[in-house]
Amino acid sequence: MQTFFNMAKLLRSLRFIDEKSVNSPRDYIYNGFEIFEKPENFNEEIDESIDCSGMMASRGWIDLRCVTAEPGEEHKESLESLGELLAYSGFTKAVVLPNTHPAVQTKNEIQFLKTKSEHWTTELIVNAAATKDCKGEDFTDILDLHHQGVNIFGDGLNPLSNPDRLMKVLQYLQKFDGVLFDHSYEPLLSLFGQMHEGEVSTRIGMKGIPNIAEDIAIQKNLEILRYAGGSVHFQTLSTGAAVESVRKAKKEGLKVTADVSIYQLLFLDEDLSGFDANLKVVPPFRGKEERAALIEGLKDGTIDAIVSNHQPQDFDAKHMEFDLAQPGMIGLQTFLPGLVKLSDELDWPLLIGKITSGPLRVLKVKEMSLSEITVFDPSETWQYDKRSNLSLSANHPWYGTTVKGKVKFLINGERFVKL
């Protein structure tokens, strides 16, 4: 990775994509701060001319859900490795979940994250815990944390399943128009569950997590939203009924948004027949019908964003019996290869919208400047292995395989990063 500061570049034959269209190849100028189409009579000096034939570019990508294991389990992912990973994976902004040890719940942890990410190319957006230690009980000092610049609250990997707590957080956040991020599911209906409940779980004798664990939680939380007001963002939807509930709520005008994990769109429950613990995730991979409903939700705008849901687990946390292994999958370096696979089914403008304008809506940011740009090659292949892996963990089933799609450059303001 090479970072250049305030240096002018000419990017030749680059196809720019936004949420509406893919432009034909054109030349662009990066002037050391932002990019623009090269004017016909452009005579200013540039430091480097780069052939971008075959490459695509869009506004910088935004990930609404990734985990750092620092502090607490730095051997799985440190803030240093996460910063490098995010840049390599094409993200100029990323929401980092509060599930560290200690959880992100006081000014100290927020200051720690800010200090550690100062040198990052990617802007770290803090999702502070809504309740202490993300346990769903006592509130954190929400207003105090907001004065440290935090607008997103939620317990990250843990659902805020106590309806009273959820209602009060929604009410409390209204003072500054904050957003509650929640991965909603009913824990009592997921007890001891290891994977999606269906034919496959029955066949392999594994305790299942039924769709209704999520369906009921989304319905319940939407009722609370209807009563209490405020804004909620549902993370990592996995069922058709949940998508339908969000669709209706949006039509009704409730302030609700939603996202889906990229790997939820790439794997199914039937992939778990071989007991590969790398495929153990929450929410679990579900069946074809649920996946089709998620795709439909992306197409009609019910689902606003696609997230990496990057959850590092080290070898020892995964290399064991399936029911004893920790859940989670990393998803940053494989994010673009995942998009490339999805591009057979969903067009590029739609996919790009889900990682640019869609997340911006969720974050309540009106416009993104042209100073954040991701340039990528959707057809370049590379070996995803020990040498190329930038994460401290390797819990992804594609690890050790050849993948397609590589991020080439990342622009964030005065930084131009060659990857």
Added chain:
Amino acid sequence: MSQLSTRHLLGIKDITSEDIRLIFETADNFKEVLNRPIKKVPSLRDITIANIFFENSTRTRLSFELAEKRLSADVVNFSSSTSSVKKGETLTDTVNNILSMKVDMVVMRHSSPGAPHFLSKNISANIVNAGDGTHEHPTQALLDAFSIREKLGDVMGKKVAIIGDILHSRVALSNIFCLQKLGAEVMVCGPTTLIPKHIASLGVKVEMDVKKALQWCDVANILRIQLERQQIKYFPSLREYSLYFGVNKKMLDQLDKEIVIMHPGPINRGVELNSDVADSEHSIILQQVENGVAVRMAVLYLLAGVR
């Protein structure tokens, strides 16, 4: 065919109906051996087998050990009532430590579904699954089907009702796969809370009324209530279970036909099965136990052949 299509017996799902028939034919021969005055054959001499049991077991471990000894294998036993990971050692470490002592085959029981599959990807020895959590118990299903074949002549076309705690039963799943591969019809019966919601997707009938199940079937395989595997409450009390789902002699007398009663053991007498049935002429429970040794001898002998 004289060889199995696999080098491990991880589950009935993973073997073919030809494999099952080969195991039965081989078990026929070993059953004859077991009735001789000298019950031992030298087939697995110089083969070392480790019985690794991470869950309590009496009859399965004993049955395997007898089968191994009657085949002249060298046998080592390792038992622990908790998973090795809870003691701070991983499953692969535990097993590799044992394998370092030059063990050729591993018979393993474990509380985690898929544990033998995981192990098969990480060690070189042949593995026989002696029960993995709520997943499979392949040798039990083989001995059950072998016993049906012995009693009724064939498994093909027979109606078998599996009654009881289907949700927590590895015996039920393996039996379903095995009986279907051999052409039997299968029904499961029990309280709805103990029947997996999607069990019908496996092609079995589902019944909640025990009397109707008994009337339908040729063979009733009564399963044990797995209180040790039930992490939460699934029915109000053993008394109520016994009253509404237990099988007694009166129920059998009301049928217009004779049916065969099976149970994988150990029986909770007075809960899922009354003594007047367990000890009756309908019951082939002890023949199942006897056949268990012959079937396990066949499995070990045939797997040794594909080493």
